[in-house]
Amino acid sequence: MTGSEETPSFRLAYVPGVTPGKWVRIWNERLPDIPLDLVPVAAAEAPDLLRSGGADAGFVRLPIDRTDLSAIPLYTETTVVVVPKDHLVAAADEVVLGDLADDILLHPLDDTLGWERPPGRPAIERPATTEDAVELVAAGVGLLVVPQSIARLHHRKDLTYRTVTDAPESRVALSWREDATTDRVDDFIGIVRGRTVNSTRGRAGATADPKGKRAEKAKPTGKTAGKPAARSTGKTAGKNTRARSGGPAAAKRGKPRRRS
Known part of the structure; x- marks a missing residue:
């Protein structure tokens, strides 16, 4: 295209x-x-x-x-299980899938974890959407394992979630x-x-530069182009310093003062 x-x-x-x-x-x-x-x-x-x-x-x-x-x-993403706030799982910081073996785990048709069937006891039928499954968790029908962002998206005051350390990840x-x-x-x-x-x-x-140009290093022009820059040596540096400070080199160029 x-x-x-x-x-x-x-x-x-x-x-x-x-x-x-x-x-x-x-x-x-x-x-x-x-x-x-x-x-x-x-x-x-x-x-x-x-x-x-x-x-x-x-x-x-x-x-x-x-x-x-x-x-x-x-x-x-981290995978979590959504549970009612009064569920036993809510007392733990994190769980494994084995801790959910005795619970009904809902498996919505729009599941994003890609497993064939979640562990635990199956529900009578699969909810059409994750949103429907969250409503069933709130009604006490079962639990739901989802990516953490999905749990946050469908947050309810009567529900909470805990990390499932060995569940599939999204x-x-x-x-x-x-x-x-x-x-x-x-x-x-x-x-x-x-x-x-x-x-x-x-x-x-x-084209992010406000002037429409990228910053470039200054290029040498004129006679100095292509020539290496002169490097200062110890002797030269010393002479220049004395000349600027009014030392012996500067004194020789001036006229002697007449004595009165």
Whole structure:
């Protein structure tokens, strides 16, 4: 895709639990003339949205089919179990899956941990969404194991969560269509990877100087060009010092004073 085919705005998709605010703020500072449009999308639908061109790039949860998508893994989330505040698990700082063996563990259809079936006792049926599963936890039907950001997203005063040390983990990545790696996509990759505004690898950095030029070292001109700079020696330095301070070298050039 050429630059002329790019959309006037940059469309960024993000799945539940991901908070893109930090990167959006940096984008707005560096590229204020190009609006960034946020596109919320369910985790299972994010890859197809990118393939269809519904977004220029997006934060997704791995694994995804990367046949025609590029992806840069960004971070791995802590996995937690969501429980009622009066549940025994709430008394511990962290648990293992074995501690949940006697509980019903809900397995929503939009589960992001990728396991075939969570341990523990299965529910009669799978909730349609994670949000529905959280409601069932609040009703005392069972417990729910999710990435920590999802637990925070669906926070309720009557629920809490604890780390599960041996549960599967969810990885978040930035993804985009391989054949649509535009200049704008490259700019956003640079922001996510932490490149500075003056980075030589980012397009935005190349024009970040308010004068429109990168800072360069002063180049020698005239007769001095291409010649090594003269280095001071001990003797020369000493002579110059005496001359400036009115020492013997300076006194010889003056006329003797007449005695009265």
